[in-house]
Amino acid sequence: MSYFDAASSLPLHPVARQALLASLDEGWADPARLHREGRRARMLLDAARETAAEAVGCRPDELTFTPSGTQALHTATAGALAGRRRTGHRLVVSAVEHSAVLHAAQAHERAGGTVTTVGVDRTGRLDAQEWRAALGAGCALACLQSANHEVGTVQPVEEAAQACAEAGVPLLVDAAQSLPWGPVPGDWSLLAGSAHKWGGPAGVGLLVVRKGVRFAPPGPADEREAGRAAGFENIPAIVAAAASLRAVxxxxxxxxxxxxxxxxxxxxxxxxxxxxxxxxxxxxxxxxxxxxxxxxxxxxxxxxxxxxxxxxxxxxxxxxxxxxxxxxxxxxxxxxxxxxxxxxxxxxxxxxxxxxxxxxxxxxxxxxxxxxxxxxxxxVPHAPAGRPEAPDTGTGRAAADEAGTDGAGLTLDARGKLCPLPVIELAKAIGTVPAGGLVRVLADDEAARLDIPAWCEMTGHTFEGREGVTFRVRAAP
Amino acid sequence: MSYFDAASSLPLHPVARQALLASLDEGWADPARLHREGRRARMLLDAARETAAEAVGCRPDELTFTPSGTQALHTATAGALAGRRRTGHRLVVSAVEHSAVLHAAQAHERAGGTVTTVGVDRTGRLDAQEWRAALGAGCALACLQSANHEVGTVQPVEEAAQACAEAGVPLLVDAAQSLPWGPVPGDWSLLAGSAHKWGGPAGVGLLVVRKGVRFAPPGPADEREAGRAAGFENIPAIVAAAASLRAVxxxxxxxxxxxxxxxxxxxxxxxxxxxxxxxxxxxxxxxxxxxxxxxxxxxxxxxxxxxxxxxxxxxxxxxxxxxxxxxxxxxxxxxxxxxxxxxxxxxxxxxxxxxxxxxxxxxxxxxxxxxxxxxxxxxVPHAPAGRPEAPDTGTGRAAADEAGTDGAGLTLDARGKLCPLPVIELAKAIGTVPAGGLVRVLADDEAARLDIPAWCEMTGHTFEGREGVTFRVRAAP
Incomplete structure (x- = not known):
């Protein structure tokens, strides 16, 4: 058995297990209480905060433990946007952020705010020019991951932070994927992480808010964790998270x-x-x-x-x-x-x-x-070694020439069929049309918008464009 | 050493510890994944949900695990209020709810809603008549604890639920203190609990939303836990929480x-x-x-x-x-x-x-x-055995007779002094005035409003009323 899904979650690191077990007996009491059990719990919590802050590269009083990385991102987004509401209501995110950030962005839109999404290139890397342009008037907060969770591409955080600093916009970095590998470089303002991504236990996220960053915690007041994470602290898990981050x-x-x-x-x-x-x-x-x-x-x-x-x-x-x-x-x-x-x-x-x-x-x-x-x-094409990245054709509308080609060709109705069936049917059908002939594919599975152009690139056929659910593909000559 | 603060938090129950250790190796993966580690985690989560639901007395699909009891209460309040926003914007709470509920009520007020607070008697028990009256027009949600966390008084939940049902208002029960002792009786609509109150681990709360109750989860969307608790599930802790609830x-x-x-x-x-x-x-x-x-x-x-x-x-x-x-x-x-x-x-x-x-x-x-x-x-008075509960005198303004008594007596300035100093100075001073004489105490510590009348009741002196920071006390005859 090989578990190759580390980016989802890792088994407990031995140090995390050891720290968890050791603190089960010491860390169960309420750290807000004055009695010895409470004071002992408080000491563990304080020590864990120092350890985690050192690993992140921040002051202990800038770091809050949250119940998850997702909640750290939700709180960071809402708190920074609320703290800057007099400046503006626009949130900037990259198009490849984790769903926790994109869901927070949707919530911001539902509440009347606006969101600017900055694109990436074919490798998933932020378009730095578009990013810089997006930080203009009314921008309250910008969010960028340190590295992408699906494809692994490392983002230009230092450069993005520099642009943010110049525009006077705080930068929130989702560091969930990269934090086990090292601190996040650059002059960021807020940061979020998640312990189970580095072999710590579930139930522990990190939220860092740099001193001087305007921040108004969302939701009902709570006296714990500087008002940034409501609810009783899970101290044994926090101790295990901090210890394992250091070990990792x-x-x-x-x-x-x-x-x-x-x-x-x-x-x-x-x-x-x-x-x-x-x-x-x-x-x-x-x-x-x-x-x-x-x-x-x-x-x-x-x-x-x-x-x-x-x-x-x-x-x-x-x-x-x-x-x-x-x-x-x-x-x-x-x-x-x-x-x-x-x-x-x-x-x-x-x-x-x-x-x-x-x-x-x-x-x-x-x-x-x-x-x-x-x-x-x-x-099935055999990929040539070193095949260059195909250029981004988008939906290829510009390449379509409706007038000249509509007369001939084949129409394939793949509506109601889920990916990869539309592409499989297209691959079968393309052999039945002459070189340079046209195939129209009707496909309503959303994945077809991605996969039919990609198939064309990989197989040497030409994607000519899409109108609604109709994709136009010209057979290779 | 005797730990007599169970209502704050309990050490891990042996069954919780055993279940936690057993599931550390099985429950760390993402239960949303299709691979065997994910499926194993999912099975543990499903089984824990069934166990907890049985103990609470609800269907498994009505029960969500949250990161804490506080978050369960915050989500329950916000979700039920949002779900009923077309009916009204008024929240009813008892005056002795946990701060998590009162903070949620304050957040509701900040967002433009209104809150009706229902009083209690001198034992801390809900005023059922006032409760019934509060459930009138525009009431979207009512919250009542099953038992008070500070004084232990059990609330008339069945009666309160009956009144809610008649008024068509959903009842949220904060069951944090009573859940270890048994299921909550009556026809409630929502319920919250907290595992570390029964010897489960920190980091696990319960949120129950009965089928048919209108509920719109607050905050950014999240696909986990029926959209009611954002973030990666802490499955080992959840397993330990459910197992220990059953054991307890x-x-x-x-x-x-x-x-x-x-x-x-x-x-x-x-x-x-x-x-x-x-x-x-x-x-x-x-x-x-x-x-x-x-x-x-x-x-x-x-x-x-x-x-x-x-x-x-x-x-x-x-x-x-x-x-x-x-x-x-x-x-x-x-x-x-x-x-x-x-x-x-x-x-x-x-x-x-x-x-x-x-x-x-x-x-x-x-x-x-x-x-x-x-x-x-x-x-220091010696309390007579079986001393009857003193009647509620409020601030006693009605008993004051400004015109007749202002001429004589002593004024004691205890401003800037914290409790119990104002009461101690009053107790010393009362001996220096003749029987029936008047002492005016100037005290700006908020606790004095409670403690000076209470002292009078306990010592046989007469509390005549308060005007601003001036308390009027007449020495016993």
Missing amino acids: RAEADAEAARLRALVDRIRSRVPELVPGCEVVGDPVRRLPHLVTFSCLYVDGEALLHALDAAGFSVSSGSSCTSGTLTPSHVLRAMGVLSEGNVRVSLPPGTDADEVERFLDVLPGAVAGVRAQAAAPAAA | RAEADAEAARLRALVDRIRSRVPELVPGCEVVGDPVRRLPHLVTFSCLYVDGEALLHALDAAGFSVSSGSSCTSGTLTPSHVLRAMGVLSEGNVRVSLPPGTDADEVERFLDVLPGAVAGVRAQAAAPAAA
Whole structure:
């Protein structure tokens, strides 16, 4: 069994377990009480705050423990926006933030605020020019992740923070994915983290608000945690979180170098081993332990089950696995293939043998899922080594030439069919039209907007544009 | 060492510890994931939900795990008020609710809503008639605790729920203090609880929303816990919480009977052993393990430290112990003495010897604190056994007769002095005026409003009223 879903959650680090057990007997009382049990709990809490603050690179009185990373982000967003409401009501976020940030942004919109979403390039990296432009008049807060949770791309936080400082806008950094690997650089104003992402227990998030940042905690008042996290403190878990962050950091550089090499191995081998596969995310400026790829003609959920049966636990940004009908907003913002999406995130301690076993198993798992879906084997392209990133064609409307081509070709009705079926049917149909011929695909699964253009790029056919649910594809000459 | 502050927090129940340790290895993964680690976590979460629902007396899909009891109350209040916003914007609460409810009520007022506070009698029990009247037009939600956390008085929840049902108003019950002892009776609509109050771990609250109750979760959307508790679930703690609730319930009846007898012993002996002491709260309709009393001329914080040094951990609703200058809102609503307040809440397993040792230690501790404060020993009344509850005199303005008595008497300036000093100075001064003479006390400590009338009742002097910071006291004839 290999658990390759570290970016979701990690098992308890041995130091976390030890600290948790040790503090169960000392940390259960109310730290606000004056009796000895209360004072003992308070001492543990204070010590944990100092440890965590040192790892984050902030003052202890700037750091609050919250019940989760999600709540840290929700509180950070609402509190900073409320603190700056006299300046403006506009929130700036990158398009690839964690859903906790995007949900907070939606709540801000429902409450009458506005949100500016800044795009990313095909590797998932922030568009720095667009970011700078977005920080103009009325901007109350800007949010940027330190590194993306789905594709591993590291964001230019220092540069973004510099732009924020120049514009006088506080920057909130979602550091959930990068905090185990090191402190966040740059002159940020607020920061959020989550202990179970570094091997600490669930139930502990970090919220840092730098001194001088205007902040008005949302919700009902509460005297605990500087009024920034309502409810009784979970001190044994907090102690375990702080102790394990320190322990993980002590091992971080060596472990990062080791895992980075394993991920490089996956990045280079997967496209060679699996035809019709695209590795996404920045190949260099990335988290050490995380790699994501997508496979043409593959149902993400079926592939997850096949890999699970083969002993590998991974996750997926494909629409079919999330219980919703929309593919990952991250892959959508990047404009890359979403079907058959697999995120591999290696936990500390993963060895090379496990990775080799994964590479042994993957091609068969993909082939099996393709066979089940009756994918057209002949249509699976072999990715050339070093294939350059395809340019972003958007929906390709500019390339469409309605007048000249509408007369001929084939129309394929894939409405009501879920991804990857529309692409599979397109791949089968394209062989039946002559070189340069037109196929119109009617497809209402939202993933098709991403996957049909991506398929065209990967197979050499031309995506000519979309009108409503009609996609126009011209067969390669 | 005896820990007598169970109502604040309990050490981990052995079953909770066992369940926590057992599920650390199984429950760390994301239960939303499809891989085996995720499915295993999901199974643990589902089983814990069934166990907890059975103990509460609700359907599993009505029960959500929150990060704390406080957050359960905040979410319950905001969600039910939002769900009923077309009906009205008025929230009804009892005057003796937990601060989490009162803070939620203040947040509701800040957002433009209104709050009706229903009073209690001198035992802390809800005024049922006032409650019924408050549920009229525009009432969106009513909140009542199942039992009071400071004085132990059990509230008439069934009767209150009946009144709510007749008025078509949902009832939120804060069951934090009573849930370990049994399910909440009556036809309530929402319920909140907190695991560390029954020996479960910190970090787990319960929120129950009955089917059919209109509820709009506040804050940013989140797909976890039916959208009612944002953030990654703390499954090992949830498992431990559910398992320990079941275990505690299995022992509840026997343990309640045992602790009830110990508390009866404290209730009867303390007034005999400690002169100038008043036991508060309903003597019969009360939590089995909790008793509260107040001591004239005693600084609550000093008494806590004295008891702590003697090996007893208790808590206090006196103003000096809370870091604020206002005495407990519960004691204030009851109109009883607040100075030298001590809450004793016995954890399960407390034995009779510990209670006898406490009764041995208490008189000396009180006397020591009084001596430090130079309290007038002669002025300490010996409470007659079975002294009837004093009638509620309010601020006594109606009893004042400005014209006839202003000519004579003594004025005592205790402004800027904190409780119990104004009462101590009054007790010293009263001996210097003739029988029937008048003492005016100038006192700006908020606790004086409670403690000067209470002192008069306990010592046989007459409280004639208050104008601003001036209290009029007539010496006993």
